[in-house]
Amino acid sequence: MAEAAISFQGVTRRYPQKKGSGDVIALQDIWLDVPQGAVTGIIGRSGAGKSTLLRMVNGLERPSSGKVIVNGHNVGEADPAALRAIRREVGMIFQHFNLLAMRSVYDNIALPLEIAGVDSARIKPRVNELIELVGLTQQAARYPAELSGGQKQRVGIARALATNPRVLLSDEATSALDPDTTRQVLALLKDINRELGLTILLITHEMAVVRDIGTHVAVIENGQIVESGETYDVFSRPQHATTRSFLTGVTGVAVPHFIADRMTAEPRSADDETVVQITFVGPHATDPMLARLTAELGVSVNIMAGAIEEIGDKPFGSLIVGLPASRTAEARAFLEQHGLFTEVLGHVS
Amino acid sequence: MSANLIQLLWDSTLQTLYMVAIATLLGTLIGGPLGIFLATSRRGELYSSPIANTVVGLVVNAARSIPFIILAVAIIPFTRWIVGTAIGTSAAIVPLTIAVAPFIARLIESSIREVDSGLIEAARSMGATPAQIVRKVLLPEAMPSIVLGLTLAIVSLIGFTAMVGTIGGKGLGDLGIRYGYQRFMPDVMLAVVIITIVMVQIVQTLGEWIAARFDKRAPRNRGR
Structure with a gap:
């Protein structure tokens, strides 16, 4: 610098x-x-x-x-x-x-x-x-x-x-x-x-x-x-x-209200969906990672909100998805391995 | 009305104009700097000096609280010392100036304080000295308001000149008292009143016209 x-x-x-x-x-x-x-x-x-x-x-x-x-x-x-x-x-x-x-x-x-x-x-x-x-x-x-x-x-x-x-x-x-x-x-x-x-x-x-x-x-x-x-x-x-609160609305995504209203910090049953924010940055921003997640791990992904935009001329994607609570840990490990960032926002039943 | 009286009216009008003009000039020379000081010496301002500000403020208030006729009589010794006599137009200018200067000071102070403090900050951010801020920002930006304030001061002075007439000053006030009142000549009184009204109207109209010339705030159609 x-x-x-x-x-x-x-x-x-x-x-x-x-x-x-x-x-x-x-x-x-x-x-x-x-x-x-x-x-x-x-x-x-x-x-x-x-x-x-x-x-x-x-x-x-x-x-x-x-x-x-x-x-x-x-x-x-x-x-x-x-x-x-x-x-x-x-x-x-x-x-x-x-x-x-x-x-x-x-x-x-x-x-x-x-x-x-x-x-x-x-x-x-x-x-x-x-x-x-x-x-x-x-x-x-x-x-x-x-x-x-x-x-x-x-x-x-x-x-x-x-x-x-x-x-x-x-x-x-x-x-x-x-x-x-x-x-x-x-x-x-x-x-x-x-x-x-x-x-x-x-x-x-x-x-x-x-x-x-x-x-x-x-x-x-x-x-x-x-x-x-x-x-x-x-x-x-x-x-x-x-x-994060400043970024909400700027980097596209926020959890939709009808989901946010039902979200809890801890899962209430094994059938719950985990709400995960996935951030795509740098070279991975345009990779079809969700398709690979489904194809390679057989995890179904429920897309709740998302956007891709540019920050400082670099692509930046953000998705909020629902993953089966039982497979969340595995799916997150897979995504992190491929250079994406994930964050658990909560759980919905 | 005889030619003699008309001549007298004309002379009195000129005397009034002379007293008003000189008192305005001197009053502005004294009141202007005082007003600038009052506006800029408050705590945290350009020339922050709260104690001096308070003292000058008290003096200005004191001068303004004395009724003009009392002031004019009370300072006769001072007037005599300055001018050499207490009678006549030149002598009248002394109390007129002393009465109008603090008034002008307050008017100019309030005009300057109306200037957006953001402009002072902008000028400071450019590296302006306090003197430059006064000269290039505060006074020009306050000018329309200052002109209207001076108009007000001049109108007040026209009223004051009528009062000095009672204590040996000359002008329209003197004429009105001596002929219109003491000799009971209603036509002279009426003429004095009409001339005064016309004078005030002209001053007011002129003041507003000049202020509008200075004022660039209102969008106008400037062609194209």
Whole structure:
């Protein structure tokens, strides 16, 4: 893995409360490396601490203890002038765009350059280049109120890229957009990541966002990272309950309600069916394993739900099946042998 | 109405306009920075200094709670010290400015505080200094609201100028009192009232027009 663009080293953030009550702990002992050139998604529910974590990268929040290293700088200890220099190397886009309503598209994109003290002769070609990059040539003279949500976020992206940052932070950038526009904005971010080699760190509560563009993912809950790694690995073998609940509905399958309602943890008789989730990953994702299970072991398979999709350009399949309880152990061993992952979800009679 | 009286009305109108204009200018020069300070010095804001904020806030409140006519009389020694006399349009500008500056400060404060805090965060994320945030984000974004606030302040000032008329200031208020009231000339009184109404209407309309020019929030059909 390449050198980390951002490194959280034992980061804790406490918010002191009024006398009498203890501190609120927003983040607790976070260790996380964000690889250079990757798109890393931090996913968590609202209040999980992901927003605080993201804001540590450009010093909008400071750690109570621990270190945040960005492009080799310790952000938490930077003095105001050094912090401003770091911020110019870190672009940020926002859920509600945060565009200046009184400035045109052109002037919004020029703002970070004005702030950085770039002389006006050099601002113009740069802004025009950015406007072209995000496909808003026709809208350059318009004001944010005249733009659609997707167009506003494009302006936000162009503005964030103006000072040639090495890192782009995305704070729920697609959460206020409809699904079509979300896809377009994510595609743009992916292009930028590829073409400019920009490291992207995004926070979201939508697993679909991570699935579509995230090469890496970290799952955060109650101020702690409960699981992290390459997206494909985490998605195909989620270890933590929070990750699984986020994945439900994103990686296609959930146990249908009429089965879930009847499911018990332990089998009640030998005639019960065991509900098993089978995950097909990597080269095995497209193998006809269930057919072989029936042909070679004579185990009948009752398919309850399933889907195959792509995560990070790799196929990923997930099936929920019913197997005779008496043959479950044998069938699972067979499937695991062939590189599939299985998990018992429960039993139905 | 005699030509003499019409000349008097015209002169008084100009005097009122002069007092209002200069007091607005000076009041904004004093109240503007105060308003910016009040809006940005609260705890956790750009220039966080809660104690100074509270002190300035108290002074501004105190100045605003004195009825204008009392203020105008009470500061006569101060006025005389500044201008050299307590009578006339220039002398009237002193209490007018002192009355309107804290009012403008509060108006500008509230206009600035209406600016979405997300914009401040965006500017900070770009590496803006607090001064840049004030200059490039807060003031421009608050401008339509500030213009409407100043319009309100000017309308109030027109009312105040009428009151300074009673203590030796000049202008329409003075004319109304001396001719309309003391000499019982209802036609002069009526003329004063009408001119004042027209003046307020023009200021209000102009203020709203300028504010709308600044305001880019409402989508408009910009052709194509």
